[in-house]
Amino acid sequence: xxxxxxxxxxxxxxxxxxxxxxxxxxxxxxxxxxxxxxxxxxxxxxxxxxxxxxxxxxxxxxxxxxxxxxxxxxxxxxxxxxxxxxxxxxxxxxxxxxxxxxxxxxxxxxxxxxxxxxxxxxxxxxxxxxxxxxxxxxxxxxxxxxxxxxxxxxxxxxxxxxxxxxxxxxxxxxxxxxxxxxxxxxxxxxxxxxxxxxxxxxxxxxxxxxxxxxxxxxxxxxxxxxxxxxxxxxxxxxxxxxxxxxxxxxxxxxxxxxxxxxxxxxxxxxxxxxxxxxxxxxxxxxxxxxxxxxxxxxxxxxxxxxxxxxxxxxxxxxxxxxxxxxxxxxxxxxxxxxxxxxxxxxx
Numbered sequence: 460x461x462x463x464x465x466x467x468x469x470x471x472x473x474x475x476x477x478x479x480x481x482x483x484x485x486x487x488x489x490x491x492x493x494x495x496x497x498x499x500x501x502x503x504x505x506x507x508x509x510x511x512x513x514x515x516x517x518x519x520x521x522x523x524x525x526x527x528x529x530x531x532x533x534x535x536x537x538x539x540x541x542x543x544x545x546x547x548x549x550x551x552x553x554x555x556x557x558x559x560x561x562x563x564x565x566x567x568x569x570x571x572x573x574x575x576x577x578x579x580x581x582x583x584x585x586x587x588x589x590x591x592x593x594x595x596x597x598x599x600x601x602x603x604x605x606x607x608x609x610x611x612x613x614x615x616x617x618x619x620x621x622x623x624x625x626x627x628x629x630x631x632x633x634x635x636x637x638x639x640x641x642x643x644x645x646x647x648x649x650x651x652x653x654x655x656x657x658x659x660x661x662x663x664x665x666x667x668x669x670x671x672x673x674x675x676x677x678x679x680x681x682x683x684x685x686x687x688x689x690x691x692x693x694x695x696x697x698x699x700x701x702x703x704x705x706x707x708x709x710x711x712x713x714x715x716x717x718x719x720x721x722x723x724x725x726x727x728x729x730x731x732x733x734x735x736x737x738x739x740x741x742x743x744x745x746x747x748x749x750x751x752x753x754x755x756x757x758x759x760x761x762x763x764x765x766x767x768x769x770x771x772x773x774x775x776x777x778x779x780x781x782x783x784x785x786x787x788x789x790x791x792x793x794x795x796x797x798x799x800x801x802x803x804x805x806x
Contacts, residue, residue, distance in 0.1 A: 487599050488528045490636075491518045492780055493722040495647050501657025505760060507645040508662060516639055516647045517777035519711035519724055520732065521591065523552040524576035526583070527569050528599075529591055530554070535565035538604040539620060541590060542569065543770055545582045549705065550772035552581050577710045579730045579775040585743045585767035586625050588638050588733050588776040589614045595636035595778060613637040625767040626740060639779040641736030641744055647779075648727070648747065649759045652720035665757050666726035666747065667717040672754055673727065675701045677713060684716040687728035687757060688750050700750065701728070707750045723777075727757035730775035738764035749773035 492515035502509040534541050546554040553575040559568030583591075593612030594600070600608050610616045613634035619625055630637050639647070648666035664670045669685045675698055676686060688709045691698035700707055712724040719726055726732070726747050736744030742764030748756030751773050755761065765774070 488525050490521075490525070490595065490778060490780070492516060493518050493647075494782065495643070495721050497650070497652065497655050500646065500650060500655045500661075502642075503649070503657055503662040503759070504659045507642055507759075508650055509657065510640075510642050510646050513782050514643060515780040515782055516643060516721070516723060517779065518722060520579035520730060520775050520777045521588075522577050522711055523554055523571045523580045526552075526580040526591070527554050527571045527576075529594055530556075530567075530569040532599060532601045533594060533604050533608045534569070535560050535567050536603065537567060539586070539590065539609070539618070541587050541604075541609075542567075543582050545770065545772075546580075550581075550707075552578060552708075554580070575706075578706065578708045579711060579725070581708075581730055581772050581775050582770045583733075583775060584770045585638070585733045585765075586616070586620060587770070588778075589616060589625075589628065591776075592636050592638055592778055595780075596634060620768070622741075622766050622768050626737060626743070630735065634781065636778050636780050637735070638776060639732075639734050641734045641746070643779050644726070644732065644734040644746055644777075645759070647721050647723050648719050650720065662759060663720070664759055666719045666723070666759075667714075667757075668720050673717070673757065674698075675728070675754070677701055677709060678716070682714045682716040686714045686717045687748075687754075688714070688725065689728040689748055689754050689757065690751050692753060709750075726777075730773055731763070733774065733776040736762075736764075738762075741766075743767045745774065 494515055496513050498513050499511045500509055530542055542556055545551050553572035555570050556567050558566045560566055590609040593609050593614055596612035597608060602608050613630055613636060614628050649662045651661050653661060665673055667673050667685045667687055671685060673685045673687045675689050675691045688701040690700055702709060708729050718724050728748050729750055731745040731749045732747050734744050734746060738744060745763045745765055
C-alpha cells in the first residue's frame with residue numbers, strides 16, 4: 460500500500476498569502492479529452508488494456524482550477540469532505556477555503572493560487588474522484604451534495620464514505636463521465652494505437668510512447684520527447700526532482716512532446732492516478748507513478764493500490780467520457796437508463 464512521504468513539511472494556508480489567487484466560479488468548465496479507438500483490441504502480456512468500445516479520456520489530469528470550480532458549485536456546505544485543509548499546505552495544490560458566501564447555512568467559497576491552477580489537484584480520495592465524475596455526468600450542477608449533484612450519476616454513492624462501501628461501488632450502465640477503468644486507463648497510456656491486435660509488441664513500456672527509460676528533465680525551451688515528472692535518484696549523477704520547491708508537480712502537459720500514442724499527457728509521473736480497478740477487493744488501483752517516485756513506477760507492469768478514502772500529496776486522477784453517440788444510440792441509452800432508474804436498478 461502506498462504511504463505518505465516523510466520528507467514533506469506541512470505549513471499553514473498562510474503560505475499562499477502574497478500570491479495571486481483565482482476564485483473559480485461555478486461556470487461550466489471544459490475537460491479536454493482525446494479519443495481512444497481500436498475497439499476490441501486485445502490485452503498485452505500483463506492481461507490489461509483490452510477495451511471493446513470507443514471512449515474518450517482526459518487529455519490531462521484534473522487540475523486544481525477544475526476541482527476548485529467543482530467545490531464552488533457544490534461545497535458551500537461540504538457534506539462529504541470533498542475539500543481538505545491539506546490542499547493548502549506546502550505539499551498541497553494551493554486550493555484555499557474561506558467564508559465568502561455570507562450565510563451560515565452555505566458559508567464556504569474556494570480559490571486557487573494562480574501559479575497552481577493548471578497543476579494537478581491532489582489530496583483527493585477515490586470517493587472524491589467518483590463524486591467529481593458524478594458532477595460532470597449530471598451537467599456540472601450547482602447546489603447541495605445530493606442525488607442530483609454528487610451522489611448519483613456514473614456511481615450510486617448516496618452518502619458512501621467508508622472504505623468497505625466505496626470498494627463495493629461500480630459504474631452504472633448509463634454513465635457519461637467516470638473515473639477510468641483500469642483497462643481504459645492502461646490502453647490510453649500504453650497501447651500503440653495501431654489496430655485491434657494486442658500482445659507485447661503492440662504496447663509501449665512507458666506512457667511516453669517509448670520503450671526507452673524516460674528522462675525527467677523538463678524541456679527548455681522545448682521538450683525533446685520521452686520526458687516525465689518523477690524523481691531521479693540514480694547515482695552517480697542524480698537529477699533529483701523535475702522541478703523543486705515549492706511546486707514539485709509540473710503544469711499539466713508541460714512535457715509537450717511526450718504524449719501517449721492517443722495524445723494523453725502525464726499518465727506517467729506528476730501524480731499517481733486513481734482508476735476503478737481493485738486489489739483483493741480491499742484497495743483501489745493506482746497507476747502511473749508520481750513526482751516523488753522513481754522512473755520504475757511509470758512502467759506498464761507496475762500496479763499499486765490504496766484505501767479508497769486515502770488522500771495524499773502524490774495522488775490525483777483523470778476522468779473518461781463516452782464518445783458522443785448517434786441519435787439511435789442516445790435514445791436507447793436514455794430509454795434503458797430511465798427504465799432502470801424507475802425500477803430502482805443500479806449498476
